[in-house]
Amino acid sequence: MSDFEQHKRRPFVRKVPEGDDRERRVCADCGFIDYENPKIVVGSVATWEDRILLCRRAIHPRKGFWTLPAGYMEVNESAAEGAAREAWEEAFARLEIETVLAVYSIPRISQVQVIFRARLTSPDIAAGPESEEVGLFGWDEIPWDEIAFPSVHWALNHFDEVRGQTGFAARFNPPGETGDY
Amino acid sequence: MSDFEQHKRRPFVRKVPEGDDRERRVCADCGFIDYENPKIVVGSVATWEDRILLCRRAIHPRKGFWTLPAGYMEVNESAAEGAAREAWEEAFARLEIETVLAVYSIPRISQVQVIFRARLTSPDIAAGPESEEVGLFGWDEIPWDEIAFPSVHWALNHFDEVRGQTGFAARFNPPGETGDY
Numbered sequence: 001m002s003d004f005e006q007h008k009r010r011p012f013v014r015k016v017p018e019g020d021d022r023e024r025r026v027c028a029d030c031g032f033i034d035y036e037n038p039k040i041v042v043g044s045v046a047t048w049e050d051r052i053l054l055c056r057r058a059i060h061p062r063k064g065f066w067t068l069p070a071g072y073m074e075v076n077e078s079a080a081e082g083a084a085r086e087a088w089e090e091a092f093a094r095l096e097i098e099t100v101l102a103v104y105s106i107p108r109i110s111q112v113q114v115i116f117r118a119r120l121t122s123p124d125i126a127a128g129p130e131s132e133e134v135g136l137f138g139w140d141e142i143p144w145d146e147i148a149f150p151s152v153h154w155a156l157n158h159f160d161e162v163r164g165q166t167g168f169a170a171r172f173n174p175p176g177e178t179g180d181y
Numbered sequence: 182m183s184d185f186e187q188h189k190r191r192p193f194v195r196k197v198p199e200g201d202d203r204e205r206r207v208c209a210d211c212g213f214i215d216y217e218n219p220k221i222v223v224g225s226v227a228t229w230e231d232r233i234l235l236c237r238r239a240i241h242p243r244k245g246f247w248t249l250p251a252g253y254m255e256v257n258e259s260a261a262e263g264a265a266r267e268a269w270e271e272a273f274a275r276l277e278i279e280t281v282l283a284v285y286s287i288p289r290i291s292q293v294q295v296i297f298r299a300r301l302t303s304p305d306i307a308a309g310p311e312s313e314e315v316g317l318f319g320w321d322e323i324p325w326d327e328i329a330f331p332s333v334h335w336a337l338n339h340f341d342e343v344r345g346q347t348g349f350a351a352r353f354n355p356p357g358e359t360g361d362y
Contacts, residue, residue, distance in 0.1 A: 078286030105259030170281035170351035
């Protein structure tokens with residue numbers, strides 16, 4: 001059992017450990033430090049032929065708006081496995097993950113998004129419990145006015161920029177907190 | 182104050198929330214769910230001219246072995262800021278981050294590594310508290326037999342593969358838990 005597992009049920013206090021420069025969660029019994037880290041969202045721009053998979057959110061925030069299949073990475077999975085799992089949970093879509101399209105950081109909410117480029121292995125999709133509906137959209141059919149989050153805009157546009165390219169750099173956030181979109 | 186901030190000091194229990202499929206940390210007072218996520222390591226392959234910055238570890242694990250400047254990302258910073266911070270803390274090196282070199286997943290320890298390609302803005306470096314010594318190494322001078330972790334091998338070799346290229350795909354782990362190195 002890991003140190004972390006052993007301490008899941010113990011009392012924690014917040015203090016600056018010796019040699020450190022910021023407050024941490026520290027086990028009041030033995031001094032084990034439970035570092036707080038940013039959370040990783042994994043997702044994909046996944047296509048069937050030229051059409052992109054989007055999901056209309058059935059949950060808050062941004063219920064009713066369209067998003068890419070994406071969500072919090074779980075423990076004991078790879079980033080790519082997590083992106084494939086989210087596509088299955090939200091759209092019953094099976095993916096072949098190709099490569100990293102982009103890595104976005106949103107420091108305000110301590111979040112990192114790893115977005116993959118992927119292909120659907122079949123066009124059979126259906127709304128999962130967190131989606132009101134799902135669809136495959138040609139570029140000109142994307143409901144641009146009903147997109148849930150800035151990073152969905154970023155990822156769609158980065159995807160379009162590198163469409164058909166097999167060697168392209170993973171991308172950073174565009175400038176500005178919302179990427180000037 | 183965020184939900185998470187409000188609950189930092191409250192009692193948590195472990196149970197499967199309604200509609201979920203796995204055990205979570207849940208606030209015993211109000212049901213707030215504190216999801217556990219993989220941790221993000223941010224680091225860089227950083228060069229001055231043709232030489233690569235390496236740090237000899239002054240701490241466990243793998244004390245005395247050489248590694249890239251890298252460490253756990255902190256809350257409220259971007260991945261690139263974190264990589265630059267680690268280079269400063271471990272080697273008093275100032276970086277210009279260029280792009281994402283690789284995204285490695287290590288599901289066994291629930292870790293994701295985001296490794297950047299970067300340039301030092303000056304060759305002035307010095308060992309920080311977590312380094313026994315630091316150095317700038319030409320490719321043929323790298324102490325290959327004293328490298329701390331498989332992912333350091335991966336990143337160095339991925340760096341070499343794309344050296345001089347301005348458009349290259351971010352990389353995944355090589356096959357196998359240690360990347361067949």
